[in-house]
Amino acid sequence: MLNGTEILTTAQMRAIETAAMDSGAVTGLDLMERAGAAVAGQIRLRWPKPGQATVLCGPGNNGGDGYVIARLLHRAGWRLRVLGLDNIPGPDAAEMKRRWCEIGPIEALTGDALRRPGESSDVYVDAIFGTGLARPPEGAIADILRYLGGSGGDRAFFRERLVAVDCPSGLCMDSGAFLGRRRQPGDYDLQARLTVAFDSPKPGHLLERGPESCGELVIADIGLQDWRIIEPGRARSLRPPALTAIWPLFAIPDRRRMGFESLKRGAWLAKRESRAGHKFEHGHALIIAGDFGHGGAARLAARAALRAGAGLVTICPPRSAMVEHLGPPDALMRRPVDEAADLARILEDKRITALCLGPGCGVDRAAELLPVALASGRACLLDADALTALAASGLEGLHADCVLTPHRGEFARLFPDLAERLAGPQPPGPTGDPDQQSHDRDAYRAALAGMHGPAFSKIDAARAAAGRAGATVLLKGPDTVIAEPSRARAPRLDRPGRAAIHSAFDVPWLATAGAGDVLAGLITGLLARDLNPFSAATTGAWLHAAAARQAGPGLIADDLPERIPDVLDQAASGAGGDP
Numbered sequence: 001m002l003n004g005t006e007i008l009t010t011a012q013m014r015a016i017e018t019a020a021m022d023s024g025a026v027t028g029l030d031l032m033e034r035a036g037a038a039v040a041g042q043i044r045l046r047w048p049k050p051g052q053a054t055v056l057c058g059p060g061n062n063g064g065d066g067y068v069i070a071r072l073l074h075r076a077g078w079r080l081r082v083l084g085l086d087n088i089p090g091p092d093a094a095e096m097k098r099r100w101c102e103i104g105p106i107e108a109l110t111g112d113a114l115r116r117p118g119e120s121s122d123v124y125v126d127a128i129f130g131t132g133l134a135r136p137p138e139g140a141i142a143d144i145l146r147y148l149g150g151s152g153g154d155r156a157f158f159r160e161r162l163v164a165v166d167c168p169s170g171l172c173m174d175s176g177a178f179l180g181r182r183r184q185p186g187d188y189d190l191q192a193r194l195t196v197a198f199d200s201p202k203p204g205h206l207l208e209r210g211p212e213s214c215g216e217l218v219i220a221d222i223g224l225q226d227w228r229i230i231e232p233g234r235a236r237s238l239r240p241p242a243l244t245a246i247w248p249l250f251a252i253p254d255r256r257r258m259g260f261e262s263l264k265r266g267a268w269l270a271k272r273e274s275r276a277g278h279k280f281e282h283g284h285a286l287i288i289a290g291d292f293g294h295g296g297a298a299r300l301a302a303r304a305a306l307r308a309g310a311g312l313v314t315i316c317p318p319r320s321a322m323v324e325h326l327g328p329p330d331a332l333m334r335r336p337v338d339e340a341a342d343l344a345r346i347l348e349d350k351r352i353t354a355l356c357l358g359p360g361c362g363v364d365r366a367a368e369l370l371p372v373a374l375a376s377g378r379a380c381l382l383d384a385d386a387l388t389a390l391a392a393s394g395l396e397g398l399h400a401d402c403v404l405t406p407h408r409g410e411f412a413r414l415f416p417d418l419a420e421r422l423a424g425p426q427p428p429g430p431t432g433d434p435d436q437q438s439h440d441r442d443a444y445r446a447a448l449a450g451m452h453g454p455a456f457s458k459i460d461a462a463r464a465a466a467g468r469a470g471a472t473v474l475l476k477g478p479d480t481v482i483a484e485p486s487r488a489r490a491p492r493l494d495r496p497g498r499a500a501i502h503s504a505f506d507v508p509w510l511a512t513a514g515a516g517d518v519l520a521g522l523i524t525g526l527l528a529r530d531l532n533p534f535s536a537a538t539t540g541a542w543l544h545a546a547a548a549r550q551a552g553p554g555l556i557a558d559d560l561p562e563r564i565p566d567v568l569d570q571a572a573s574g575a576g577g578d579p
């Protein structure tokens with residue numbers, strides 16, 4: 001798995017490619033040869049004994065890569081079947097096609113040809129569409145993709161043999177959606193054994209249906225580093241694959257590429273732990289708890305805030321529920337908060353640096369305390385019931401030190417239009433204007449065929465939400481997306497803030513009761529320690545999944561905070577990778 005790697009959108013990738021070719025130092029043919037060689041090399045690593053391969057070549061440069069792969073596998077002793085289209089592709093792909101034609105024939109790229117009895121292959125190379133996918137596949141190609149996905153065929157057969165070039169065809173690399181297909185479970189997607197992508201992962205490899213569809217993801221270096229413009233004074237950090245994945249995504253205005261900001265949070269945190277100092281130097285976090293019988297969520301959050309290294313953590317239930325919180329941990333302080341005035345009084349202590357409102361709080365209580373929490377100007381983590389209260393009261397009062405941690409349902413309550421767009425058919429309208437989206441799904445679907453433009457992704461949704469809220473938004477899921485509002489003095493929609501994807505597809509057991517409360521507590525603890533909201537949210541997400549990875553299946557949320565010391569220890573020694 002990759003860690004801390006920069007992600008590029010397809011437009012950014014194209015910009016870098018163009019810059020490389022415009023420089024004259026490399027040609028499109030060079031890049032295509034390198035791309036094809038990378039895929040052929042990965043195939044030969046996994047199938048050392050030459051066998052039979054079927055290469056499916058589409059109409060563009062992805063198909064061009066396919067012709068290179070066919071030529072190189074042929075040279076390595078493989079028997080080849082190449083299926084392609086009779087279109088005349090761009091000059092580079094046309095040249096690669098011509099070179100293949102000197103070696104062998106091209107059959108028509110049809111389902112019938114693919115299904116022909118007695119033509120079974122050891123490897124199927126999907127070089128139909130890559131970053132140039134512009135609309136939902138249809139006709140013969142859609143038929144082929146459905147067949148490779150297992151409809152009417154043997155799903156397991158192709159899952160073992162399918163190698164995708166850059167991405168499984170039909171997958172939108174900006175969003176992780178299959179264009180034109182509703183995102184619903186049980187709908188068979190193309191599922192590759194291996195995907196070899198070029199230069200950098202794209203959002204679609206990590207979001208939504210991407211991770212499952214891609215199978216093992218290999219990012220091949222095709223020599224484009226020199227065309228990444230690194231911000232002066234910022235080091236590039238290209239770390240080797242490690243255990244965890246948190247992939248910051250940076251906007252690249254004007255074809256400039258910003259360097260990857262190394263987020264060595266684990267080491268940073270552990271170092272801070274070892275620094276002598278007064279407990280108040282590590283911040284003081286307040287965790288608001290709810291009525292009697294609902295205290296577990298807040299206690300999990302409080303425990304996590306302590307483990308994240310907050311110097312002091314105080315849990316604040318109503319007086320009537322105080323008895324519920326008398327047990328361990330003894331490190332936890334307790335103060336009753338019955339009403340807004342009580343909270344306001346406590347917050348007069350300027351040493352309180354962050355507070356967490358929402359877990360187990362109750363919507364009415366959250367609604368009552370929310371204005372005081374926000375008006376205090378303290379870093380605020382808002383989760384669960386606080387988000388429901390916020391959806392009712394509106395986003396006014398939120399500020400740049402707030403972090404919102406909605407799951408998909410809470411996100412839909414807060415930002416219904418963005419959620420609808422995210423759940424709806426992809427991609428957006430030709431104008432790219434969300435307000436142009438018709439509420440008549442059939443009409444919208446019918447219009448899809450002529451559309452071209454990046455699909456609306458979870459990153460777009462989180463960024464739009466962060467911009468609207470003026471706060472950091474962490475949209476939870478196995479593909480958690482974290483976005484901050486623009487840091488420009490005058491926020492500009494075309495210059496969004498940073499965003500990161502935290503991929504935790506490998507720890508499905510993290511979807512368990514109370515895990516979200518622990519995440520809220522971890523982030524609150526980090527906020528209390530004066531991490532900026534984006535760093536606190538990304539680091540919290542990383543710690544959370546790393547703890548789950550350590551605990552393994554059978555995990556309950558109570559286990560998570562107890563794993564944090566080991567995670568920090570490993571991060572400090574470099575064993576667990578950086579967040």
Ligand SMILES: NC(=O)C1=CN([C@@H]2O[C@H](COP(=O)(O)OP(=O)(O)OC[C@H]3O[C@@H](n4cnc5c(N)ncnc54)[C@H](O)[C@@H]3O)[C@@H](O)[C@H]2O)[C@@H](O)CC1
Nearest residue numbers: 031032035060061062129130131132133134135136137166
């Ligand atoms: N990233 C890089 O630096 C490199 C990329 N290369 C390859 O080039 C690919 C991108 O090439 P292209 O931009 O030509 O794009 P693609 O090869 O992905 O496809 C574009 C072609 O398919 C057509 N098309 C798109 N959607 C369609 C649909 N639904 N039905 C029918 N036709 C459709 C387009 O009109 C166009 O002709 C990458 O994915 C990668 O495989 C490599 O060759 C070289 C280096």
Ligand SMILES: [K+]
Nearest residue numbers: 126129165167
């Ligand atoms: K492909």
